[in-house]
Amino acid sequence: MEQLLGEEISQCKKLKIKRSEKVEIPECERKTAPGVITERSCAFYGARWILAPIEDAVHIVHGMPSCAYYGRTVRKKNYTLFSTDLREKDVIMGGAKKLYETILQAVNHVEAAKAVFVYITCVPGVTGEDLSLVCKKAESEINMPVVLVNCPGFSGVSQAAGQDIAIGVLFKHFIGNSTANESHNSYAEKSVNLLGEFNVQGDLDQIEGLLARLGINVICAFSGKASIDSIARGNKAKLNIVHCRRTGYKLAQAMKDKFNIPFIKLAFIGLNETADSLRKLSEYFDISRERVEALISEEMDKAKKEAAQYLEILNGKKAAVFFGASRMGSVTKALKEMGMEVVMVGSQFGCSEDYKEAACQANEGAVIIDDASEKELEALLMATEPDILLGGMKEKYMAHKLGIPFMVFPQEFSAFAGFSGFVNMAREAAGLISAPVWKMVKNRYRSNSIDKGVREKVRIAVASKSGIEVDQHFGKAEQFMIFDVSGDERELIEIRKASAVEDSCEAVKNSLQCRLDLIQDCNVIVCVKAGKCVHDKMQSDNKRLIEAQGDVISVLKMLSETAD
Amino acid sequence: MSVLYQDDFSIIPTHPCSALGAVYYILGIKGAMPILHGSQGCSTFVRYLMIRHFREPVRAAATSLYEDNVILGGRDNLIEGIKNLIRRYNPKLVGVINSSVSEVIGEDIESTLRQLSEHLNVHLVPITKKAIQTNYIEGYNTACCSVLDHTTKSISHKTDVVNIIPGILNPGDIEELKRILTCIKESFIFLSDISKTMDTPLCKSCLDFSIQDEVLENLKHAAVSKATIAFGYTNSGAAYLEEKYGVKNISISVPIGIYNTDVFIENAKATFEVENSDCLKRERGILLDAMADAVPYVMMKKAAVIGEPGTVEAIVRFICEIGMEPKVIMSDVFVKGFEEKIAGICEQYGYKPTVVANDVFKFKHLVKESEIDIAIGHSYAVPIMKKLKIPMVRAGFPVYDKFGYHRWPIVGYKGSLRLLDMVVNALHFRD
Ligand code: SF4
Numbered sequence: 003m004e005q006l007l008g009e010e011i012s013q014c015k016k017l018k019i020k021r022s023e024k025v026e027i028p029e030c031e032r033k034t035a036p037g038v039i040t041e042r043s044c045a046f047y048g049a050r051w052i053l054a055p056i057e058d059a060v061h062i063v064h065g066m067p068s069c070a071y072y073g074r075t076v077r078k079k080n081y082t083l084f085s086t087d088l089r090e091k092d093v094i095m096g097g098a099k100k101l102y103e104t105i106l107q108a109v110n111h112v113e114a115a116k117a118v119f120v121y122i123t124c125v126p127g128v129t130g131e132d133l134s135l136v137c138k139k140a141e142s143e144i145n146m147p148v149v150l151v152n153c154p155g156f157s158g159v160s161q162a163a164g165q166d167i168a169i170g171v172l173f174k175h176f177i178g179n180s181t182a183n184e185s186h187n188s189y190a191e192k193s194v195n196l197l198g199e200f201n202v203q204g205d206l207d208q209i210e211g212l213l214a215r216l217g218i219n220v221i222c223a224f225s226g227k228a229s230i231d232s233i234a235r236g237n238k239a240k241l242n243i244v245h246c247r248r249t250g251y252k253l254a255q256a257m258k259d260k261f262n263i264p265f266i267k268l269a270f271i272g273l274n275e276t277a278d279s280l281r282k283l284s285e286y287f288d289i290s291r292e293r294v295e296a297l298i299s300e301e302m303d304k305a306k307k308e309a310a311q312y313l314e315i316l317n318g319k320k321a322a323v324f325f326g327a328s329r330m331g332s333v334t335k336a337l338k339e340m341g342m343e344v345v346m347v348g349s350q351f352g353c354s355e356d357y358k359e360a361a362c363q364a365n366e367g368a369v370i371i372d373d374a375s376e377k378e379l380e381a382l383l384m385a386t387e388p389d390i391l392l393g394g395m396k397e398k399y400m401a402h403k404l405g406i407p408f409m410v411f412p413q414e415f416s417a418f419a420g421f422s423g424f425v426n427m428a429r430e431a432a433g434l435i436s437a438p439v440w441k442m443v444k445n446r447y448r449s450n451s452i453d454k455g456v457r458e459k460v461r462i463a464v465a466s467k468s469g470i471e472v473d474q475h476f477g478k479a480e481q482f483m484i485f486d487v488s489g490d491e492r493e494l495i496e497i498r499k500a501s502a503v504e505d506s507c508e509a510v511k512n513s514l515q516c517r518l519d520l521i522q523d524c525n526v527i528v529c530v531k532a533g534k535c536v537h538d539k540m541q542s543d544n545k546r547l548i549e550a551q552g553d554v555i556s557v558l559k560m561l562s563e564t565a566d
Numbered sequence: 567m568s569v570l571y572q573d574d575f576s577i578i579p580t581h582p583c584s585a586l587g588a589v590y591y592i593l594g595i596k597g598a599m600p601i602l603h604g605s606q607g608c609s610t611f612v613r614y615l616m617i618r619h620f621r622e623p624v625r626a627a628a629t630s631l632y633e634d635n636v637i638l639g640g641r642d643n644l645i646e647g648i649k650n651l652i653r654r655y656n657p658k659l660v661g662v663i664n665s666s667v668s669e670v671i672g673e674d675i676e677s678t679l680r681q682l683s684e685h686l687n688v689h690l691v692p693i694t695k696k697a698i699q700t701n702y703i704e705g706y707n708t709a710c711c712s713v714l715d716h717t718t719k720s721i722s723h724k725t726d727v728v729n730i731i732p733g734i735l736n737p738g739d740i741e742e743l744k745r746i747l748t749c750i751k752e753s754f755i756f757l758s759d760i761s762k763t764m765d766t767p768l769c770k771s772c773l774d775f776s777i778q779d780e781v782l783e784n785l786k787h788a789a790v791s792k793a794t795i796a797f798g799y800t801n802s803g804a805a806y807l808e809e810k811y812g813v814k815n816i817s818i819s820v821p822i823g824i825y826n827t828d829v830f831i832e833n834a835k836a837t838f839e840v841e842n843s844d845c846l847k848r849e850r851g852i853l854l855d856a857m858a859d860a861v862p863y864v865m866m867k868k869a870a871v872i873g874e875p876g877t878v879e880a881i882v883r884f885i886c887e888i889g890m891e892p893k894v895i896m897s898d899v900f901v902k903g904f905e906e907k908i909a910g911i912c913e914q915y916g917y918k919p920t921v922v923a924n925d926v927f928k929f930k931h932l933v934k935e936s937e938i939d940i941a942i943g944h945s946y947a948v949p950i951m952k953k954l955k956i957p958m959v960r961a962g963f964p965v966y967d968k969f970g971y972h973r974w975p976i977v978g979y980k981g982s983l984r985l986l987d988m989v990v991n992a993l994h995f996r997d
Contacts, residue, residue: 034606034630036643037650043614044607066666066698067924068583072611080949084577087924090699093670108577111927124605125698128636128670155605156632156667376625377654380773396614400623403772443768551656552774560770 033159038375041324041396042350044155046073046123048164052172052249053151054081055200058114058229062086064101064133065123069155073121077202077412078395084108093125098136105140105148116230117176118148127154149175160350160373162248169224169253176230178237178261192218192287195239197253197265198246201226202412208420209245209270212280215297216289224253237261241286243268246329247355270419271329271427272336273302301421308425312432313341319435322346322388323360324379324397325411331359333392333411338363340428345386348374376400384555390435405443407434459488461495462561463521464554465529469497471553476532477514482521485558492558528557578927580872580898580946586612587705587800588663588693589626590734591713594758595781597658598689601627601651603644603675604665618966620737620764623773627651636671644678652688658782659689661709669697691716701899703875706734707802710757714803717782718789720811727791728754728837729784729807733800733820734874734963735977737765742975743821746831749845751838755784755791757803765973789813793837795830797821798876799901820876821977822985823884824853830978849979856986857888863994870894870933872943873962875901881942881961882908884982886915888989890940894932896922898944926950940993942985957992961985 034040046069053061054076062084063070070085086104088097101120109115120137137148151171153164194213199206206226213220221239222232242257242265244250254265266286268279277298284294321342323334330349337344347360348371361370369382379397383404391401392409401408409431416426465479466472474480484495498520500513518539521527526546540547550557585602589612592600602609609628616624629647631640648660662675679690695708710731730747732740740761747754759781766772788794788807793814796804801817808815816837821830831846867890871878875897882892892912897904900923908921920936922928930950933941941951944962951958965971975981 033632034628035646035650036629037601037627037647038630038654039613039625039627040606040610040630042606043610044605047607047611066583067579067581068586068608068611068666070579071582072608072615080946082578085579087577087579087581088698090696093698104577124607124665124667125670128667155607156636159632160606375654376623396610396617399617399621400773402768403623403766403770405768405770439768 032373034373035375038377040373040375041379041394042160042373044124045153045157045161045164045167046121046155047076048158048161048166049121049151049153049168050076050164051161051200052165052168052225053119054079055225056119056228056230056233057081058112058116058231060084060105060108060112060115060118061121062101062104062108062118063121063123064088064097065121065125065127065154069121069123077200078414082112088125093129096129096131097126098131098133101133102136102140105137106143109144109146115146117146118144119151119171120148121151121153123153124155127152127156147175165249166252169249172224172233173253173256173260176233177257178234180231180234180237191240192216192289193221193239194218194241194243194283195221195236195257195263196223196226197242197244198248198250199223199226200412202417203415204417205270205419205423208417208423212270212276212297212301212420213283216280216284216287216294218283218287224250237263239263241265241283243283245269247331269332269335271332271423272339273305273421273424274339275332275335276420276424277302305421305425308422309340309428312425312428315432315436316428317341318343319389320345320387321431322348322383322386322391324348324374324391324393325350329411330356331363334360334363336424336427337392339424340431342431344368345388346371346382348372348379348382380404381553381555384559390431405440407437407440409434459486460526461486461524462526462528462558463498463524464557465527466554469554472528472530472550472557474530476517476527476529476536476547479517479529482517482524483554484521484524487558487561526561528561577925579924580896580926581924582615582702582898583608583612583666584695584697584700584702584705584708585609585663585665586615587702587707587734588661588709589616589624589705590702590760591706591709591758592659592661592663592693593624593626593763594732594756594760595659595713595785596759596763597782598661599625599627599651599655599657599659600661600663600693601629601647602663602665603629603640603647603668603673604631605667606630608665608667615964615966616764619964620972621970622764622766624764625655631667636667639671640668640673641678644673644675645682648679648682648686648690652686657688659691659713661691661693661713663705663709664692664694664697666697689716702734703799703899703901706800710800710803711806713785714757714788714806717785718807718811719786721790723790724792725787725790726753726838727787728834729788729791729794729804729813730754730756731794731796731800731803732756732758732760733797733876735760735797735820735877736963736972736975737761738972738974739977739981742978742981746821746846746978747834750831750834751840753838755787756781757785757788757794795833795837798874798879799904800876819883820880822877822880823887823982824850824857824979825883825887826880827977827979827982846979849983853979853983853986856983860986860990861889863990865889866891867939867993868893868936870896870929870936870938870941870943870947870956872896872898872929872941872947874898874944875904877962878943879904879907879911881976881985882919883911884985885942886912886917888986890989891917892919893917893936893938894922894929895919896926896929896943897924899924930954940989942989957996959985959988959992961988 050073064086067087070083074083086100141148153167157163222236242254244254244267257263269275319342321337344364346369390407398408417423418427462485463482465474481499486493528548589600592598606628609626613624613626629643675692675694679692683690691712693709693712789811794804794807795816797820804815807813816833819826821827869885869890871881885892905921940957942959945965945967960968976985
């Protein structure tokens with residue numbers, strides 16, 4: 003793989019290979035190249051990611067109706083999302099009036115409404131109409147805050163920009179704005195906020211449960227369990243726990259500056275991480291060591307016992323991880339804890355700390371990539387050959403077609419956080435990997451030692467100038483990559499340059515003959531195209547000539563499959 | 567109550583953008599790829615929705631416009647994007663779809679493509695009718711006409727073949743249409759066939775775009791066909807072929823229910839000049855048998871229908887046929903003539919439903935007021951029906967909360983039978 007992609011790797015800034023102790027971090031937070039099938043989404047969706055769970059607010063999209071059509075579904079859950087349904091005339095004449103009317107109408111339909119979020123998407127983002135006055139006017143009319151979330155899809159480089167915008171809005175307009183006059187002891191000494199926790203399938207309940215056993219109380223989880231009120235009270239916390247660095251860190255920093263609330267980065271995914279996090283917390287809050295250790299050992303033993311049968315299956319299996327930045331590092335750690343090897347980590351919009359964390363955990367030689375497009379992902383999966391891929395829904399079916407079991411994040415069935423979450427995760431991974439269906443898939447690239455017969459070695463010449471793709475006609479090929487292939491194993495023997503022989507060729511020999519000589523020891527020749535005489539010659543020599551395009555690995559794999 | 571069917575504004579729209587329709591059409595051509603000229607969000611959303619519905623990899627690229635492009639224009643992105651796409655996937659046809667962003671910043675996609683196509687050996691098709699204020703039906707139509715415009719040539723002779731433009735149907739529906747047509751005469755071509763691309767085996771070659779299949783070939787020959795059968799409101803392609811090449815335009819309703827399927831089969835027979843087709847008679851009889859059996863369960867029940875206008879219209883007629891009362895009807899998007907069509911169908915059976923378009927919000931209120939017994943439509947209506955405790959049958963696009971819906975038909979006698987079964991089961995045989 004390193005040899006094959008060798009050329010590309012040295013040029014490619016977003017992809018790194020882990021070698022020995024030195025951890026190189028891919029260059030991240032870059033723009034998406036046009037024309038790729040990006041796995042990223044827009045800033046508007048990032049803002050929805052953060053704000054959608056706030057149920058006592060009215061959410062209005064100011065933009066094309068289709069933004070609202072798509073934006074209502076977040077983490078596979080549907081939320082009510084109003085829209086100003088902009089039309090062409092509004093784009094030309096301005097949509098402020100429509101926005102005003104929509105706000106007044108929509109507020110009537112959300113009973114417990116305490117605030118209004120107005121998302122500005124692409125089209126009004128381009129026209130740049132000033133809407134703050136309308137919001138002010140509506141605000142005084144309906145007597146609750148109306149705030150603009152300025153998140154047109156083209157801002158930033160990915161949905162991460164929108165997440166930052168949304169968090170900025172919460173910080174600026176809501177946190178610390180509690181007017182409620184509550185008695186002081188409702189905020190026990192040990193109260194915290196969780197930043198970057200979205201309560202997928204009860205993750206938050208797991209965490210809250212553990213914290214409660216230490217007497218720690220969660221005021222607000224941004225934003226898996228957040229209401230306008232609990233957000234407003236967020237400043238009363240004694241400590242902020244950053245669960246997801248991407249969505250939590252900036253807020254934690256801002257809250258530290260403004261309210262003097264310290265923060266720590268903790269994770270509740272994986273056994274050791276969860277235990278460590280609990281220890282750190284108890285240290286911070288001065289909870290007795292016995293108490294926390296008792297809790298940990300009880301839960302840990304239980305989880306280990308339950309997970310044992312699954313870990314047996316997972317031991318030594320190879321995993322690849324590709325999703326939104328948030329859980330990249332901690333999930334990688336948890337996979338290691340399950341005894342798996344991590345051969346690839348990547349995300350759509352990770353930051354360098356995320357990559358650092360993940361890279362430390364990954365295997366030697368693992369691929370670390372930022373913003374892989376669909377095609378790159380496909381090539382990397384074929385090169386790294388994982389037993390399972392963990393990622394978002396969008397990659398699922400592509401992985402399946404390649405014969406790779408897939409685990410969907412955010413998860414669909416049970417909590418993955420805390421001690422019992424670890425068991426759930428191991429259970430799901432084990433079930434997916436050992437499913438009988440994968441043994442019935444004939445074209446599976448990977449063969450395990452049992453069904454791998456002894457195969458003959460085949461020598462293949464590939465006409466490729468770039469070293470990545472089959473890109474040359476036989477007669478004009480500048481170089482051939484020579485592979486020895488046996489079953490699923492490939493070895494790049496050498497690269498033979500046509501120029502080397504051409505010079506020494508006698509004049510009588512034409513350039514075709516030079517090339518035929520060059521590859522005379524090969525049984526199979528792969529090139530973009532070849533003339534009729536080459537075809538005839540190959541046939542008479544009992545060799546296979548294959549005209550193909552695409553990247554070298556894919557073509558070689560296809561060859562070994564069709565040979566089955 | 568028809569006042570409700572207006573194209574004013576709606577506060578919870580169900581208005582999929584034109585890009586969705588265009589992508590839907592292009593994905594029905596194996597070896598073709600769509601690229602959206604706009605911010606990356608739109609394409610990712612379209613992909614995400616389709617992946618959840620079809621449970622297949624969906625490939626739609628974007629030119630990923632950013633803030634600086636919004637100011638300085640996105641021409642370079644478009645050029646680089648198309649080149650990148652071709653290098654990576656090697657498609658045979660690229661449909662370049664405009665978005666609301668590229669429209670507002672005034673991108674001239676056509677001229678860029680014209681320059682590009684001189685150097686590239688790929689069909690580059692601009693799909694650029696308005697993006698603002700149009701919807702997926704128009705997107706589908708535009709894509710269809712643009713592709714035909716690009717691929718067809720004027721040839722004087724006519725063949726015996728019939729073109730089919732399926733519209734926003736599912737892979738299962740298309741398979742069923744093919745089966746029916748094969749019973750009559752095997753002489754038809756599909757101008758977009760999502761059953762080949764969005765319902766594929768577990769096999770790596772499904773990811774390969776350099777393979778082209780007959781659909782692209784078909785498209786080249788669409789002009790010499792005898793007639794084009796198109797369904798519902800996704801029929802502009804048929805009109806285009808008639809106007810330009812004199813291919814007869816047969817625009818009919820989606821064949822759901824007895825009447826609509828009869829019409830479809832009669833039209834097919836007439837065009838093929840075939841008389842008998844006994845195998846379909848038996849199916850028709852079985853459907854009638856089941857309809858008779860179903861009467862006590864469904865009669866006088868009030869139904870709400872929501873979805874793509876063509877499909878909704880056909881379902882409404884079928885509902886009348888089985889003796890239920892269509893009460894609240896919603897089309898995802900505003901299309902001309904829809905309300906009159908629905909009123910016309912229902913009048914024959916003595917019903918007067920309320921018709922709305924593009925607003926889940928109004929729909930919800932009407933459903934609440936009308937004491938609906940059952941709803942039929944796409945998954946976006948599910949939360950409403952759950953809240954109101956009304957049983958719901960999934961039909962149309964998108965259906966992302968049932969496993970494998972897209973694989974089976976609701977068209978033809980057999981498909982209608984399936985729909986009937988689902989309705990009866992939802993009403994009476996629940997656990
Ligand atoms: S990219 Fe722009 S138009 Fe598309 S969904 Fe995102 S905000 Fe809306």
